Amino acid sequence: MLYGYAGNTLRIDLSAGKVEKEPLKKEWVDEFIGGRGFTSKILYDENPPNVEPFDPENRFIIAMGPLSGLFLPASGKTHFCTKSPATGGYGDSNMGGHFGVNMKYAGYDVTIIKGKAKEPSYIFIDNDTVEIRPAGQYWGKGSTEVESAMKEELGEEYQILTIGEAGENLVNFACISHDFGRQAGRIGIGAVLGSKNIKAIVARGTKSIPVFDPKGLLKKGKETYAACREKPGFKGWTPEGTAGITNWCNDVGALPTRNFQTSHCDYADKINGKAILKELKITDKGCFACPIPCGKYGHAKTKRGNVYVEGPEYETLSLLGSNCELDDIHGIAYTNYICDEVGIDTCSAGAVVSFALECYEKGYISKEEMGMDVKWGDLDSIVHILNIIAKREGIGDTLALGVQGAAEKIGYDSSKFAIHVKGLEWTGYESRNAPGMMLGYMTSDIGAHHGRCWVLGSDVATAVGGDKNATVHDLISGDSDFDTIPKADHKNVVPLVLKSQHLRPAFDILGTCRLQYMEIGLETEYYEELYYYATGKKMDFNKDLLLLSEKIWHLNRMFNKREISDFGRKYDYPPARFYEEKIPNGPNKGHVMDLGVIEEMLDTYYEARGWDENGIPTQATLEKHNLTV
Amino acid sequence: MGLIFNNETCSGCKACELVCTLQNLKEINPSKAMLHVYGKFPDPGKYYVDICDQCGACAEACPQDAIELKGQTYRINKDKCDKCMACVPACPVNLVKVDDDGYPYKCINCKQCVTVCPRDALTFE
Numbered sequence: 001m002l003y004g005y006a007g008n009t010l011r012i013d014l015s016a017g018k019v020e021k022e023p024l025k026k027e028w029v030d031e032f033i034g035g036r037g038f039t040s041k042i043l044y045d046e047n048p049p050n051v052e053p054f055d056p057e058n059r060f061i062i063a064m065g066p067l068s069g070l071f072l073p074a075s076g077k078t079h080f081c082t083k084s085p086a087t088g089g090y091g092d093s094n095m096g097g098h099f100g101v102n103m104k105y106a107g108y109d110v111t112i113i114k115g116k117a118k119e120p121s122y123i124f125i126d127n128d129t130v131e132i133r134p135a136g137q138y139w140g141k142g143s144t145e146v147e148s149a150m151k152e153e154l155g156e157e158y159q160i161l162t163i164g165e166a167g168e169n170l171v172n173f174a175c176i177s178h179d180f181g182r183q184a185g186r187i188g189i190g191a192v193l194g195s196k197n198i199k200a201i202v203a204r205g206t207k208s209i210p211v212f213d214p215k216g217l218l219k220k221g222k223e224t225y226a227a228c229r230e231k232p233g234f235k236g237w238t239p240e241g242t243a244g245i246t247n248w249c250n251d252v253g254a255l256p257t258r259n260f261q262t263s264h265c266d267y268a269d270k271i272n273g274k275a276i277l278k279e280l281k282i283t284d285k286g287c288f289a290c291p292i293p294c295g296k297y298g299h300a301k302t303k304r305g306n307v308y309v310e311g312p313e314y315e316t317l318s319l320l321g322s323n324c325e326l327d328d329i330h331g332i333a334y335t336n337y338i339c340d341e342v343g344i345d346t347c348s349a350g351a352v353v354s355f356a357l358e359c360y361e362k363g364y365i366s367k368e369e370m371g372m373d374v375k376w377g378d379l380d381s382i383v384h385i386l387n388i389i390a391k392r393e394g395i396g397d398t399l400a401l402g403v404q405g406a407a408e409k410i411g412y413d414s415s416k417f418a419i420h421v422k423g424l425e426w427t428g429y430e431s432r433n434a435p436g437m438m439l440g441y442m443t444s445d446i447g448a449h450h451g452r453c454w455v456l457g458s459d460v461a462t463a464v465g466g467d468k469n470a471t472v473h474d475l476i477s478g479d480s481d482f483d484t485i486p487k488a489d490h491k492n493v494v495p496l497v498l499k500s501q502h503l504r505p506a507f508d509i510l511g512t513c514r515l516q517y518m519e520i521g522l523e524t525e526y527y528e529e530l531y532y533y534a535t536g537k538k539m540d541f542n543k544d545l546l547l548l549s550e551k552i553w554h555l556n557r558m559f560n561k562r563e564i565s566d567f568g569r570k571y572d573y574p575p576a577r578f579y580e581e582k583i584p585n586g587p588n589k590g591h592v593m594d595l596g597v598i599e600e601m602l603d604t605y606y607e608a609r610g611w612d613e614n615g616i617p618t619q620a621t622l623e624k625h626n627l628t629v
Numbered sequence: 630m631g632l633i634f635n636n637e638t639c640s641g642c643k644a645c646e647l648v649c650t651l652q653n654l655k656e657i658n659p660s661k662a663m664l665h666v667y668g669k670f671p672d673p674g675k676y677y678v679d680i681c682d683q684c685g686a687c688a689e690a691c692p693q694d695a696i697e698l699k700g701q702t703y704r705i706n707k708d709k710c711d712k713c714m715a716c717v718p719a720c721p722v723n724l725v726k727v728d729d730d731g732y733p734y735k736c737i738n739c740k741q742c743v744t745v746c747p748r749d750a751l752t753f754e
Binding site: 069070071098105144148156157179180181205206207208209211214215217218221222225228229234282283284285286287288289290291292293295297298299308 | 638641642647648651656657658661667670671674675676741745
């Protein structure tokens with residue numbers, strides 16, 4: 001008996017209209033545990049080399065972890081993986097909500113989808129029943145509109161993920177939407193589903209998940225929920241969720257503003273967590289089994305209309321807010337709603353819209369191409385750009401490529417302010433005076449995403465003093481009133497970056513949310529014991545799990561090398577804005593990242609990783625991790 | 630008197646469903662839980678939990694008098710139950726469930742959902 005797992009892999013060939021089920025491979029479990037471990041292994045092994053992201057042969061993989069769906073905090077994470085249209089390399093995106101646990105309760109730890117349906121379709125999964133059904137009636141409709149209609153048609157208990165118009169139109173940063181506000185946002189995962197003619201996947205599972213020691217899991221689960229309640233962050237962090245960090249980021253000069261031209265604004269109080277609570281919030285909206293619900297479901301009122309929307313969370317606040325100079329919380333929430341409905345990632349959307357606004361301001365995009373006279377901070381302008389991207393109209397067709405692809409087409413010097421790494425747009429932490437954070441973005445396997453590394457707190461601590469290991473709750477409840485911040489030291493960032501790069505994605509292997517650990521400081525020992533009661537196996541979190549997390553890092557690097565012909569060091573640089581332009585205002589005024597520091601950090605990082613000077617894992621490193629690639 | 634739900638704080642996490650089945654059935658399976666969490670989205674954007682408030686409708690429907698009031702809790706006496714299932718549709722919130730052996734089961738006020746709920750959305754009075 002494979003405890004902690006549902007025990008099956010589901011394979012769907014859309015071209016052939018074929019569905020197969022097979023036992024979950026023991027070697028996957030033994031070597032890669034679950035979630036991100038499974039997806040990295042499967043994508044490397046099963047994706048035909050050099051297949052294009054929108055080729056039917058590109059796999060779309062859904063994986064759960066051994067802790068997914070169990071009685072423990074935030075066990076509802078779902079991991080999606082494919083070859084990314086944004087980067088051309090390894091891509092994964094993670095989502096909360098209730099979808100993945102229903103896949104597991106239906107009996108499937110892993111689902112591998114290939115091919116392309118002959119017509120717009122949706123995949124219906126109800127325990128052992130798996131069908132590819134026509135979805136013509138839903139094609140062209142908005143994500144939450146479709147979710148509502150499908151729940152009406154099928155029943156409230158069915159969990160639904162959908163793509164919007166942007167996914168159908170293969171926008172490079174199209175997302176998957178679920179549960180009226182949860183997304184697997186990054187790497188264009190929704191566009192790959194669209195390329196397969198799949199509008200939605202529906203899941204309902206009513207089976208039990210076998211666990212090694214139900215009594216032990218019950219006791220430990222209760223203890224873990226109780227331990228969360230005892231953390232100061234339980235009451236301190238939860239009310240505002242991720243948006244609670246907005247003012248701290250602004251205070252330490254890390255809030256992306258005006259397409260990352262600067263890192264500080266004078267209206268953070270208007271777009272922060274408190275503004276959400278005062279102006280928008282109806283209810284706290286939690287993912288499956290989560291004791292610290294970060295989702296804030298609310299009602300936004302704007303001149304364009306009133307909408308229900310989950311969020312905005314911090315990334316959305318910063319990237320569609322200050323980064324587009326939109327200082328109205330209702331307006332930001334409205335743009336969030338549009339992104340959800342058309343199905344585009346709010347992170348990339350904010351970066352692309354701000355890039356477009358700067359191009360327009362500089363005269364690189366004409367009014368005719370844009371379709372209207374657009375302005376920074378103008379809700380109508382931002383919504384217009386989002387809509388033409390989703391529909392691929394006018395310049396929207398170019399912007400749909402993401403900032404890297406758009407800059408290549410637009411030309412001039414726009415690539416200098418196309419804020420991305422490897423083709424994936426940078427998220428909500430300006431890093432010109434945060435060398436560790438910048439290195440984390442630079443070397444992330446999927447491109448510029450904070451989910452792989454977050455060491456902003458330690459960067460700030462090196463500059464102004466403080467605890468390098470502080471939780472987010474500790475940071476936001478501390479004093480951050482700095483007039484100026486000295487230049488942060490880059491000398492010792494590599495070990496911290498490596499630790500964070502292994503730690504954060506480790507939770508994606510287990511199938512749980514990392515925020516209990518990251519934001520409120522739930523100790524890793526809890527996960528070790530929960531894992532034991534679930535699977536019957538001992539696991540040392542800091543040795544075994546982090547070693548696997550490191551191994552995955554090497555494997556994904558090798559996937560990128562295989563798929564991108566000239567892949568190497570040159571893919572690990574930040575945009576020129578960060579090493580050519582000084583921050584013009586705020587506490588980090590005058591700081592700019594030095595190109596020499598970037599080179600030095602990369603050299604040190606590669607050496608510590610066991611990669612050559614071009615950033616490719618050495619044979620010795622691969623052998624050390626038993627990787628045959 | 631008994632289990633009370635407060636939808637002002639519920640965030641829809643279903644930890645109550647998880648503990649309910651693990652405590653009482655030794656299983657990880659929210660679909661078998663003796664309470665049911667659901668959301669109404671987009672409008673009004675709220676969560677609700679159907680709970681057993683020990684109304685006794687199941688006991689009234691039982692032709693064998695197998696559902697007996699013990700203190701404040703209606704309990705199913707398996708020795709008297711003939712699996713006729715009259716109690717199942719009688720429950721106004723569909724929370725009399727059927728186990729793998731064909732016996733009905735229902736909430737016994739174990740209060741574990743109250744203990745675990747991280748939002749204090751369930752209380753017992």
